[in-house]
Amino acid sequence: MKIKVRHQTRYRYDTPVTYSIQRLRLTPRAFATQQVHDWSIDIPGMDHALQYTDALGNLVQVTTLQTEHQEIVLSVSGEVETSDSNGVVEGLAQEPPVGIFLRRTPLTRADAQITELANSITAANPLDRAHALMQSILTRITYQIGVTDSDTTAAEALAQGQGVCQDHSHVFISACRVLDIPARYVTGYLVIDNEQNNTVITAEAHHAWAEAYIQGLGWVAFDVANGICTDQRYVRLASGLDFISAAPLRGSRRGGASEQLEVQVSAQQQ
Numbered sequence: 001m002k003i004k005v006r007h008q009t010r011y012r013y014d015t016p017v018t019y020s021i022q023r024l025r026l027t028p029r030a031f032a033t034q035q036v037h038d039w040s041i042d043i044p045g046m047d048h049a050l051q052y053t054d055a056l057g058n059l060v061q062v063t064t065l066q067t068e069h070q071e072i073v074l075s076v077s078g079e080v081e082t083s084d085s086n087g088v089v090e091g092l093a094q095e096p097p098v099g100i101f102l103r104r105t106p107l108t109r110a111d112a113q114i115t116e117l118a119n120s121i122t123a124a125n126p127l128d129r130a131h132a133l134m135q136s137i138l139t140r141i142t143y144q145i146g147v148t149d150s151d152t153t154a155a156e157a158l159a160q161g162q163g164v165c166q167d168h169s170h171v172f173i174s175a176c177r178v179l180d181i182p183a184r185y186v187t188g189y190l191v192i193d194n195e196q197n198n199t200v201i202t203a204e205a206h207h208a209w210a211e212a213y214i215q216g217l218g219w220v221a222f223d224v225a226n227g228i229c230t231d232q233r234y235v236r237l238a239s240g241l242d243f244i245s246a247a248p249l250r251g252s253r254r255g256g257a258s259e260q261l262e263v264q265v266s267a268q269q270q
Contacts, residue, residue, distance in 0.1 A: 001083070001232040002037075002270035005189050007076040009249060009263050013256035016068045022251040024049075025187070025238035026076055027059040032091035034236055039078035044069070056184075056245060057094035058238040070256070074249065079270065080235050087229025089211060089219040089236070098213050100241070101182035107242040108174040111155040117171075118178035126181055127220070130212045133179075134224050137171050143225060150243060165208040166243055168224035172210045173242065182213040184239045185246045186221065189267040191233040206248050206265070211239065235267060 007026075022043065028036050045063035054060050065072065104110065110118070117136060123129040137158075144162040154174040157167035169185055176183035190207040209223040209230060221230040230236075240246030 001081070001191070003080050003082060003189070003191055003233075003235055004266075004268050004270050005076065005078050005080065005235060006266045007074075007189075007264070009074040009261070011072045012260040012262075013070045013253075014258040015256055016070055017253045017256035018066075018068055019255075020065045020069070020072060020251060020253040022063045022072075022074070022249060024061045024063065024074075024249055025054075025058045025246065026248050027061070028078075028080060028188070028235055028237050029057070029059060029092060031089060031093075031236075033083045033085045033089075033232075035081045037079045037081060039080075040076070042073075042075040044072060053094060056096055056100075056238075056240050057092060058240070058246070082232045082235065084231040087221040087231075088217055089221055098182045101184045101213065102177050102180070103241055104174070104177060105242045105244070106153065107151075107244065108154050108170050108177065110174045110178050113158055114155055114171065114174050115178050117158065118175035121175075121179070126179075126212075127214045127217065129179060130176065130181065130214065130220065130222060133172060133175055134222050134227060137168055137175075137224055138227050141168055141171065143168075150247075165223075165225035169208045169210040170242060172212075172222060172224045176210075176212050184211050184219075185242050186211055186236060186239045187243075187246050187248050188237045189235040189265065190223075191267045191269055206237070207234075208243070209234075233269075 044065045050062040121129045121132045123132045142162050148163045154170035157163040158171050173183040186209050187206045211219045211221045238246045
């Protein structure tokens with residue numbers, strides 16, 4: 001499938017900003033089922049951005065803006081060709097040691113409720129356990145926008161019983177690590193199938209899912225919010241231990257009161 005991505009993020013401030021810095025994980029990497037034919041990012045400071053590959057294999061660009069401003073506009077466009085592999089992720093050029101993804105973080109630390117959820121999964125092998133865990137989470141957390149935020153932990157989301165794709169993914173990752181299954185957080189884009197709008201859930205901007213490491217298969221991607229393994233409709237951007245280390249866009253600024261954020265995203269089959 002050829003997918004055309006267009007994405008714009010606009011920040012506005014009521015008072016001037018004198019300095020801002022943005023860290024971007026917005027460039028997809030090629031692997032066995034994803035080829036990047038064209039990709040561009042436009043943001044002030046991009047022409048002299050620092051670029052590097054982080055410890056988790058993501059391409060990162062860091063931009064700064066040191067002139068007074070009250071607005072920042074980020075635009076991304078590109079074309080990616082994908083194919084279906086039943087969620088199996090193969091061929092990423094740079095992969096950290098798998099054991100890193102057993103590390104627990106503040107957002108994914110398991111409490112008694114998550115530990116109980118994980119231990120209730122009795123499937124015979126790791127792949128079946130991951131599938132059963134995904135379906136169990138869907139019965140425990142209703143998809144609801146606006147009830148959680150980027151600081152909500154997996155434990156808080158499960159206790160609340162509501163959340164978005166970020167929360168579904170964090171709970172899945174946390175429970176996988178309880179089961180000694182390495183798991184990581186993934187961000188990207190999802191093409192909406194108009195015939196399945198009643199079942200497919202997307203994030204406001206980027207979608208989020210998780211990957212679990214299954215012996216004999218490698219990394220397998222689970223879109224917990226939709227209850228499926230990823231297919232050709234998904235464009236994979238970045239991965240990390242949790243949302244923070246995989247976030248497509250994170251920044252800070254000096255000055256600038258009352259930030260307003262506008263996001264427009266389109267991922268369409270060509």
